[in-house]
Amino acid sequence: MGMVGGGRGAFIGAVHRMAAALDGQIELVAGAFSSNPERSKASGEDLYLDPRRVYRSFAEMIEQEANLPEDERIDLVSIVTPNHLHFEPSKLALEKGFHVICDKPLCFDLTQAYTLKKVVEQSGQIFALTHNYTGYPMVKQAKAMITNGDIGAVRKVMVEYPQGWLSTLLEATEQKQASWRTDPSKSGIAGALGDIGTHAENLAEYITGLKITSLAADVNTMVKGRLLDDDNNIMLKFDNGANGVLMCSQIAAGEENDLTIRIYGEKGGLMWRQMFPNSLEVQWLDAPKQIMRSGGAGLYPEAEKAQRIPAGHPEGYLEAFANIYKEVARQIQDRMYGEEKESTDYDYPRIEDGVRGMEFIYKVIESGKSDRKWLDM
């Protein structure tokens, strides 16, 4: 694997590396870790890489790796840069015959999203997007329960993603994570909405199997001086008639990273909370609430396959993240050995999820400015 971005001081690059390493299926051997060649080099040294494979730019990496013999060159490019630097390396990597794992949201704007979708389709290469929260075993259990009709038809979806770390104008201090996320030239048209709102949207559609058909949004910038939204309330309608609310905020003071979803069906309800990810609360109309547990009794195979260790040995964010890498690695390997299964056999978010997320961003921002209540999506 080769990495684009993720040099010294980056957050999500280290996450991708740990996720890739965890299962021993993927080895990081190359990288263009920074647009600053010196920093890229230094980062490569930190990671014990062969200096010849630490490149000055993503273009250099992709070109030169493509020229290596097939059994030496990387087969996968991991893209962990800010939003405005997703599109070009993804496109180039795909066109040069590499598979791609890209951080979310998909890219800078909707035009790029549609273009990239075509590039992926034409390339035939694997493209995965790290909507990592769908990697948790109990999220897969929730999805399987709904697919199997356990709680009946879904009627209501409450999904929220509150954080509090942007309660002050942190970007004014040049804090790295805050700076690019609140900068329209790097993040695109959305702030909190793109950073975390798309996770919430993706999670809701992934678990329920439903599609959002219309929405009414209250898009807010609560901290004076901020250039993008930092807080959103969005009412939702789904294609089966269900309703819902999506809230995402980065000014929810004191909140860490509390992505939570509750789904109510005709016969029961589900609750999952990312900060305590090994539990899934399942409640019923006429029976006591149950606490399903990762590694525990009563799970569907989809959940069991996604866990590594027994119940009570907590798995976390990195393990869920690694499930995307693991599934991609499995597909690459199967393809290599001519044993590739149906596409649906591999469980990771794809280009379609990325396009959907971009469309969601655009529709919410439009709704936020509109006097009309419901906008179709």
Added chain:
Amino acid sequence: MGMVGGGRGAFIGAVHRMAAALDGQIELVAGAFSSNPERSKASGEDLYLDPRRVYRSFAEMIEQEANLPEDERIDLVSIVTPNHLHFEPSKLALEKGFHVICDKPLCFDLTQAYTLKKVVEQSGQIFALTHNYTGYPMVKQAKAMITNGDIGAVRKVMVEYPQGWLSTLLEATEQKQASWRTDPSKSGIAGALGDIGTHAENLAEYITGLKITSLAADVNTMVKGRLLDDDNNIMLKFDNGANGVLMCSQIAAGEENDLTIRIYGEKGGLMWRQMFPNSLEVQWLDAPKQIMRSGGAGLYPEAEKAQRIPAGHPEGYLEAFANIYKEVARQIQDRMYGEEKESTDYDYPRIEDGVRGMEFIYKVIESGKSDRKWLDM
């Protein structure tokens, strides 16, 4: 005290009686427990009342009690009937010189609400509305913290009241509680919204001290055949620029009575959950979350006054409910002894809260039918 409604089989009547009895300040001595005189009589016997003071109708009770010598007659009427039977007994009781404690929502329609407000003002009598959830000590602590600026200016309010007991068409079985609540001739124009949504609205305004200025509502009837709303999502704007979401639902399968409020300010956040009412979670931008506890350390006097027993001895719904009766009893007694304090010294919901709730109901229902996003309140 005399009671209107609350005969055999009623739910809220028994609650009022236990709440009134708890602190030994109020004695139930009269009642018109049912529109059916036989049932009223039987209910009075259950309660060991003097048969002469068990009446055939609220009018009879109020008239005859008013004719008793001052030191024998009741001074307070408790009204625990369905919504459409709040107005008339309240009005008559007030006009005949009795104080009134009335169940919520205030009455059947907005016209009645405005009329009753005038009656209360003209009578000079005490009128309390049992928005009982504001009676919890930790709700009072939350209010005091916000008043004192502990979490800074409020930016966001998430309040929700999910129940699941109307997930099926329960009214078709003639279940008593379901029947009148889903019947427009008894409940008025709203179902879940009036029954529990007004509690959520009242709680949010009570704790924050803010007023809702506009709203955008998604009003739903999710169970086929039901005549009133059973599920609502409402986006809110408050008078200080804060935003919010109010969700109330009676089709949230598996939920009991999970009224929950989260308030985010510039410096911290608060979370209170009715089902675990003795705790208040307080979180900060730069310090660990705290769990404040009823009877515990660090509370404001407003909270301390509202609790009866030490920390770790859980108080519940009845104790909170009783706090309304206790405050009303205190005011009656102070007035009797010529020691009445400022009106704000007595902490219970009033006619204004009731009118506000009725206005909220009407605005939400209007918004639900409107294509316009924001309606002013």
Added chain:
Amino acid sequence: MGMVGGGRGAFIGAVHRMAAALDGQIELVAGAFSSNPERSKASGEDLYLDPRRVYRSFAEMIEQEANLPEDERIDLVSIVTPNHLHFEPSKLALEKGFHVICDKPLCFDLTQAYTLKKVVEQSGQIFALTHNYTGYPMVKQAKAMITNGDIGAVRKVMVEYPQGWLSTLLEATEQKQASWRTDPSKSGIAGALGDIGTHAENLAEYITGLKITSLAADVNTMVKGRLLDDDNNIMLKFDNGANGVLMCSQIAAGEENDLTIRIYGEKGGLMWRQMFPNSLEVQWLDAPKQIMRSGGAGLYPEAEKAQRIPAGHPEGYLEAFANIYKEVARQIQDRMYGEEKESTDYDYPRIEDGVRGMEFIYKVIESGKSDRKWLDM
């Protein structure tokens, strides 16, 4: 009802009064609220009692009430004094034909306990001991589940009662609650053990239906200058071969009143926690954990009978306490009308529980001083 003790400033007296009032079955009409006649009088006034029935001593109350006509005099005496003042009023009341509800532990020493047991038996009167924690609906559910074999034979019982309020030498400040509880002339031979350890012992035997047959105790006084134990660890053996641990401490800094019991059987386990009393966690060998809820689905009649309001409307300490008064009132009434059922039909703790608690205290204190590991009980 007449009360002995519970004057101004007392804690448990007010609890008994609220518990007695809650269900409207019992009326407080007489009292000897303090050994100080002035204080007794003042307390009676606070409670709106007829001054003629506010007495200067328990003896006076019992004698004079016994002389009143049958339909005027009290039928029940509630004794809410410190331990050393339980025996004499109980004995006198029983001998004069009154029923008794007495606070725990039963009395000052074991000799008194055995004597009182005889007095109760000879009197034929009702005698209840306020081991109030057995009054919670979910405790009754736990007991019923074990009786019905739901979790198989019990193998292990972990019961603990940690408090932190005596972490300092509070008695040196003359704080009223601390003073008598740590004074051997008022509490007897035990401190924390008698005050809270007996609750834990009673709860364990009540729920499991098992008897402790031997024990090994570590009896500690952790705060310098204290005259009685403030912390105990006790290993237990039960009559069916199960083992257990009982911990009670009043120096568990930061703990409120966290009585908790976990019971493991061959097929599953139960967990109940007094501070969150409306839930009972039920776990299974091969199925997800369940959260049973007061007022919720799947309960035995024993639990349903003990609750007053629907699920999600939390009941607390006072409601559980009131269940003892309610059951005693029911038995008194049934006896009055010649409709008394089998003794086991009335669910409240009795003289036998009190004697058992005193024996437990004596055996633990003996064990604490012994080099031998197991002492038989």
Added chain:
Amino acid sequence: MGMVGGGRGAFIGAVHRMAAALDGQIELVAGAFSSNPERSKASGEDLYLDPRRVYRSFAEMIEQEANLPEDERIDLVSIVTPNHLHFEPSKLALEKGFHVICDKPLCFDLTQAYTLKKVVEQSGQIFALTHNYTGYPMVKQAKAMITNGDIGAVRKVMVEYPQGWLSTLLEATEQKQASWRTDPSKSGIAGALGDIGTHAENLAEYITGLKITSLAADVNTMVKGRLLDDDNNIMLKFDNGANGVLMCSQIAAGEENDLTIRIYGEKGGLMWRQMFPNSLEVQWLDAPKQIMRSGGAGLYPEAEKAQRIPAGHPEGYLEAFANIYKEVARQIQDRMYGEEKESTDYDYPRIEDGVRGMEFIYKVIESGKSDRKWLDM
């Protein structure tokens, strides 16, 4: 790194591999994965190892790797076999100049323990024992708080490790994990006590910095036909006068892996629960309880160093386990570059912890058979 044990179907071997891989500091290049050479070979293939470095026995691996040039051979041996196969590979590896990371408990019997301690000391090599639970950031926070006197002198320690998976005679089904753990020829003299009790003992001494000085044990075999203990209650005395209870059980039906510790000091208390490892509850005599969080505010550097990702991104069992590997890797690297710090600068469990655990096992088993209450340790 070379691995001894951990072939196909093993549990803890895979854990060690993921832990070693996570931080990209250690590479698995060799192994003797099974005493069955065919299975060892197959396991090596699964792991993409060079077949020449997949050995038929640990002895072969150690001998042959020792003969490789210094820059090619492994520097670390990871031993993940059952207890009876810890001693010999550890001893040989150390004597041949390799560092060792060994699973717990240290070895089969106390004699081996004392011998191995000498071998470690004579070798000068690094020896780490995977008492992995001490690797959690919030465990390190707890330790630092006590070291810094935040909760005052420790008075009481409640530590427990309940599991339920051996509630039936699982070993009769030849389930692999159950079989060796209940077999005296593989586990030694203890069952649950060695498997999980030593974790609890190690955690208590690690966090408090105290030493157990005497104990009184109730050692039980609750499942008929089982050959070793499956359930223990142990009363403890510590060297500063504190008392405690250690409970470990594998017949606590329905429990997963609920290692929990509560520590009460003069000024406050701490609670940490392995199944929700990112939180540390901190309670105070006169202030509200706090919830400290991994990655959150108010932590000591010892905790901050041990975490990888921000608050709210849950870390789990593997990350804590990996902290041992990371610290060992850091020491190896420092030594390699001549920059080794004080031994205490590297935070992982050592041979002394292992010997202590073995002494604890022996003393508890002795106590279980003794009529004397307290045995000195």
